[in-house]
Amino acid sequence: xAGVIQSPRHxxxxxxxxxxxxxxxxxxHNSLFWYRQTMMRGLELLIYFNNNVPIDDxxxxxxxxxxxxxxxxxxxxxxxxxxxxxxxxxxxxxxFVASSYExxxxxxxxxxxx
Amino acid sequence: GDSxxxxxxxxxxxxxxxxxxxxxxxxxxxxxxxxxxxxPGEGLQLLLKATKADDKGSNKGFEATYRKETTSFHxxxxxxxxxxxxxxxxxxxLTGGxxxxxxxxxxxxxVEL
Numbered sequence: 001x002a003g004v005i006q007s008p009r010h011x012x013x014x015x016x017x018x019x020x021x022x023x024x025x026x027x028x029h030n031s032l033f034w035y036r037q038t039m040m041r042g043l044e045l046l047i048y049f050n051n052n053v054p055i056d057d058x059x060x061x062x063x064x065x066x067x068x069x070x071x072x073x074x075x076x077x078x079x080x081x082x083x084x085x086x087x088x089x090x091x092x093x094x095x096f097v098a099s100s101y102e103x104x105x106x107x108x109x110x111x112x113x114x
Numbered sequence: 115g116d117s118x119x120x121x122x123x124x125x126x127x128x129x130x131x132x133x134x135x136x137x138x139x140x141x142x143x144x145x146x147x148x149x150x151x152x153x154p155g156e157g158l159q160l161l162l163k164a165t166k167a168d169d170k171g172s173n174k175g176f177e178a179t180y181r182k183e184t185t186s187f188h189x190x191x192x193x194x195x196x197x198x199x200x201x202x203x204x205x206x207x208l209t210g211g212x213x214x215x216x217x218x219x220x221x222x223x224x225v226e227l
Contacts, residue, residue, distance in 0.1 A: 091158070108156075
């Protein structure tokens with residue numbers, strides 16, 4: 001299996017621009033998670049989906065952030081407009097519910113907003 | 115609410131030294147417990163897990179025992195290597211409470227020759 005795939009791996013953009021991060025979960029997994037990691041705040045859960053339905057988005061920082069999962073094999077995290085404080089590494093993870101809840105993480109997208 | 119507390123890092127050890135990273139938790143139900151490891155520039159990987167009290171998880175020479183009486187899940191390794199240098203995260207999931215992981219803040223381990 002290829003594991004969780006994220007793109008792009010690195011993104012540099014200017015403040016005010018729209019940013020879209022992409023994730024392909026492991027085939028057969030039915031839960032998907034978006035995390036943000038920074039030195040100051042550590043690892044934060046932004047949102048997670050079960051069977052393509054958003055279950056908990058309480059970690060989404062503000063309305064500038066949105067996430068979608070149109071099908072079982074694809075999810076996006078969008079930031080519009082982006083701000084310098086959004087600079088972080090964003091991880092996507094997937095799991096199969098009822099299988100010990102182990103989450104498999106992607107390699108992350110390093111976002112820099114200037 | 116549910117939470118995980120880890121010892122602060124960085125922890126710096128010489129190669130072949132004994133490692134302990136402390137982890138304690140607070141949970142309203144019956145959690146499963148995990149240790150994840152993050153190598154530089156990579157995502158987190160599951161290192162080991164334990165799903166009930168007194169279970170011992172083990173992998174790659176690392177061990178942790180689920181201690182319900184002390185609400186702890188300390189990570190140990192008898193002899194660390196330079197390649198073990200990474201950030202280690204303790205985490206929990208409540209059984210029957212959905213599949214949302216609660217992570218600790220992470221402990222950075224540096225192993226020197």
